[in-house]
Amino acid sequence: MGKRLISTGELARELGVARGTILVWISNGVITPEYTTPGGHHRWVLEDVRRQLRDARQRDE
Structure with missing residues (x-):
């Protein structure tokens, strides 16, 4: 089964950030x-x- 692709808007909602972020x-x-x-x-x-x-x-730490 392939990976489920989501839109940028869906990604923002899932991560709890603004689309602009x-x-x-x-x-x-x-x-x-x-x-x-x-x-x-x-x-x-x-x-x-x-x-x-x-x-x-982790890179930023």
């Missing part, structure tokens, strides 16, 4: 989407993003 994290290289559509919309795997955020936190 997600966009800042992308531009700062904190997180990377699983896929970007030809129209420029990002798709995410929730657990992968949580791992990326944990890794970023």
Whole structure:
């Protein structure tokens, strides 16, 4: 079974942050989407993003 892709809005809701926060994290290289559509919309795997955020936190410590 494949990984479930979610939108940026869904990701923000799952993480309890604003959509704008997600966009800042992308531009700062904190997180990377699983896929970007030809129209420029990002798709995410929730657990992968949580791992990326944990890794970023550990680097900052």
